[in-house]
Amino acid sequence: MKFLFPLMLLLFACTGSMAQNSDLDVHVSFYSSSSALSLEDxxxxxxxxxxxAEDRKTEQGFSNQHHWVKLYLGNPQLNDFEGFMELGRPVTDNIEVYQADNPKPIWRGGDRIPFEERSKAHRLNVFPLELGPESHQSYLIHFKSDGETLDLQPKIYSEEAFYQRQYSEQLFLGLFYGMLFLSAIIYLFFYSGLKEKTFLFYGIYVLSVALLQGSLDGFSYQYFFPSGSKFGSQIILLSGVFTNFFLLLYSASFLKVRDILPPIYNLFRFFFIAIPLVGVLIYLSDTTLYWSYYLTNINGLLSLILILISVVYIHFKVQRVDSFFLTGIFFLVMGLLAFVLNNLSMLPNNFWIQNSAKFGIALEVIFLSLSMTNLIGKLREEKERSQEEALQKSEDISAMKTYFMSNISHELRTPINAILGIATEQLERDLGAEEMENYRIVRSASFNLLSNVNDILxxxxxxxxxxxxxxxxxxxxLQVFTDVTDSWGFEARKKGLSFDCVMVDELPEKLQGDEKRFRQILNNLISNAVKFTAHGSVRLTVHCSDQGEQCRIRMNLSDTGIGMSEAELSQIFESFNQMKLNNKRRYGxxxxxxxxxxxxxxLFGAKIDVDSEPGMGTNVKLDLRLAHVKEAEKPISQEAVDLDFDISSFDLRAYQGEIPDSTKIRVLVAEDNVMNQMILKRLLATIPNLELEIANDGLLALQQMSDKAFDIILMDLQMPNMDGYEATAAIRSGALGEAYQKIPIIAVTADATMSTQKRALQTGMDSFMTKPVRKEQLVQKIHELTGKMRVAS
Structure with a gap:
């Protein structure tokens, strides 16, 4: 707003010296005829x-007649008069000026003659005048148009007044058109960035206004259509059609008339059809061309009325309309109303009325631009709100996905745990060859299924x-290599392949690192070698060297499989590569x-290289370093878990009995799944000096701990009544007494997600194992934790 008033004062100041200025005696009379007459006639x-000519009689409005004007000019001064005479309007088609008995015009004007033929290269129909002292001159002037508004009154300017008018007018028009083009470009840029159609409609509307006013001022003729073509003379009608059409589109889009007022929007649709039809009438015939001038202005008036009705109804009945939009439409209506009424000869033809549209449009563009600024603010707020909603939805979906993956991990691993447990137990017995083969198949298939589950997670x-x-x-x-190569060696031999694993160097008994991920790397590499080899062999060679605190393991895995081309080799580490290679699920x-x-x-900081040739097999080299065993630190609980219940409401009491001094290890298993209970019983049944008891949920585990002494707890996480997190938090809080507050707790769960592992350790559990558990690892962990606990005691 701080720029608005200075700009408007500058526009008005530019118009201060635009009035006519001459001291000549001027007498005008005119004759109109519907038919063409010769000069002699x-x-x-x-x-x-x-x-x-008196008052407004020279204003003919929309006219396609022939008009003849007799003009008498007298100079009563004692000095020469030098100046200019302006005839008609810039859009007048033909003007011919005759003098005395000369049968040929001494000057021709109008936009239907080439611009270069004008006596003065100017957008206006300007005729130079020279009158001696106390002399006079008479002229006969012929006007003809195809329907434009016409004013027969000549305008006389002294040379000084004319040039002064040009200076002021150039500044006025420069500001006016500059503002239009700047607004149009800005909002078209906004559309390109925001894709909001309101900005597109408004930008095209402002450009159409610039073209319409440029046609009325003669700029279109001077710079774009200087040849005097019929199309150039009718550009004012086309620009009027475009202006009207896009003003309606912009208003309907800004006000959201289609959504708020469907019945009124039907009227908008009517004009969306009627306005282009008027544009078609321009080119049908001279008669339809003449009437198209009326229809264009009538459409403009009715469109403004429709916009006003929509604005008022929405503002008072539905929701408040932006105040800048209301103000801008008000000025536009007032300016265009005066302009149209002047065209219809219902208002006098002076500077202020003739340029009323410019003043109205200037004010309208300023206020509508302010309203568009508010719209940008609203769009930004809506976008920010939608981004917040999208972010929230994304977080919700991510949380649901994590919950789903956690559940699917638990639900899939639970039966796999049972299958592998039974198969492993049976393979340890003295069975016949056929039964052993069947259980090996079951275990191998289970490992493959477990590998796929791990890959998905x-x-x-x-x-x-x-x-x-x-x-x-x-x-x-060595145990990892043995487990993996035994499983895949069995699969390779089933396919008729030769499978060898060669340990060139002796491996350390213990290494520190992520066993699960090390096993996963080895399993995935060997599975690919076996899967993509139909004939021949698969060979794994392992080298090991001591490098201070680390052990360097170098593996070379070679096969005689299908191999890969350079293009395929460049994509092997991309996800879902088999689908991209279109092998039609041949290799699974x-x-x-x-x-x-x-x-x-x-993540291991290792290196992997793959060499391959089509039909010649593949060679994979893996160079990996693992740390020698250090004293493992017990995970420190980082945060407490809030209980969803009051622990005092349960019948729990601190264990009052003595903990027997015995070599036996008393294990409490908190597990609700019957199959998992059975598997754990079978896995630990053969372990000497180990006693096992089962609790079906966390609450029952706490109650059993109140009555009996235990050395270690195997805690499932997802259980009814009280889950593993809540039970652990209750134990660590001292609800069962100081004797149990530091008892070792191993999380044994089918949920293998990293977030679950972190939560379990943060709750206070000492270790984390995923189902299916390996017997050797579980027994080792039980002895390790209970041994430390007894030493601490």
Missing amino acids: VKALPQDSFQI DFEQIEKGQLELDQSSVFDP GLGLGLTIVQHLVK
Whole structure:
């Protein structure tokens, strides 16, 4: 607003010296005819056939007649008069000026003659005048248009007044058109960025206004259509049609008439059809061209009335309309109303009326631009709100996805745990060859299924950037190699392949690092070698060297499989690569194995190289370093878990009995799944000096701990009544007494997600194991934690 008033004062100041200024005696009379007359015929007309021009009689409105004007100019001064005479309007088609008995015009004007033929290169129809002292001159002037508004009154300017007018007018028009083009460009840029159609309609509307006013001022003729073509003379009608059409489109879009007032929007639709039809009438015939001038202005008036009705109704009945939009439309209506009424000869033809549209449009553009600024603010707020909603939805979906993955991990691993447990137990017995083969098939298939489940969960964590290594665990690398190669060696031999695993160097008994991820890398690489080899062999060679605090393991895995081309080799670490290679599920698998391997290799700080040739097989080299065993630190609880219940409401009491001094290890298993209970019983049944008791949920586990002494707890996480987190939090809080506050707790769960592991350790559990558990690892962990506990005691 601080720029508005200075701008408007400048516009008005530019108009201060635009009035006519001459001291000549001027007498004007005119004659109108619907048919063309020759110069001799006009001269032969009786004097009383010409009407004396008074007031607004020279304003003919929309006219396609022939008009003849007799002009008398007298100079009563003692000095020469030099100046200019302006005839008609810039859009007048033809003007011919005759003098005395000369049968040819001494000057021609109008936009239907080439611009270069004008006596003065100017957008206005300007005729130079020279009159000696106390002299006079008479002219006969012929006007003809195809329907434009016409004013027969000549305008006389002294030379000084004319040039002064040009200076002021140039500043006025420069500001006016500059403002229009700047507004149009800005809002078209806004449309390109925001894709909001309101900005597009408004930008085109402002450009159409500039074209319409440029046609009325003669700029279109001077710069774009200087040849005097018929199309150039009719550009004012086309620009009027475009202006009217896009003003309606912009108003309907800004006010959201289609959504708020469907019945009134039907009227908008009527004009969306009627206005282009008027544009068609321009080119049908001279008669339709003449009437199109009326129809264009009538459409403009009715459109303004429709916009006003919509604005008023919406403002008072539905919702408040932006105040800047209301003000802008008011000025536009007032300016265009005066302009149209002047065209219809209902208002006098002076400077203020003739340029009323410019003043109205200038004010309208300023205020509508302010309203568009408010619209931008609203769009920004809506966008921010939608982004917040989208972010919230994304977070909700991510949380639901995490919950789903946690559940699916638990639900899939639970039966796999039972299958692997039974198969492993049976393989330890003295069975016949056929039974042993069947159980090996069951165990191998279970491992494959478990591998796929792990890949799905890990891929989801990789996408979220949450996959991390557990570097605190200790494992036997030889056992890992044995487990994996036994499983895949069995699969290879089923396919008729030769499978060899060669340990060139002796491996350490214990290494520190993420056993699960190390096993996963090895499993995925060997599974690919076996899967993509139909004939020949698969060979794994392992080298090991001691490098101070680390052990360097170099593996070379070669096969005689199908191999890969350079193009295929460049894509092997991409997810779902089999689908991209279109092998039609020939080799099976999810297509995630090598993607996960690459990510895990980066986390280990290792290196992997793959060489391959089509039909010649593939060679994979893996160089990996693992730390020698250090004293593992017990995870420190980082945050407490809020209980959803009052622990005092349960019948719990601190254990009052003595903890027997015995070599036996008393294990409490908190597990609700009957199959998992059975598997744990079978896995631990053969372990000497180990006693096992079962609790069906966390609450029952706490109650059993109140009555009996235990050395360690195997805690499931997802249980009814009280889950593993709540039970652990109750134990660590001292609800069962100081004797149990530091009892070792191992999380044994089918949920293998990293977030679950972190939560379990933060709750106060000492270790985390995922189902299906390996017997050796579980027994080792039980002895390790109970041994430390007894030493501490």
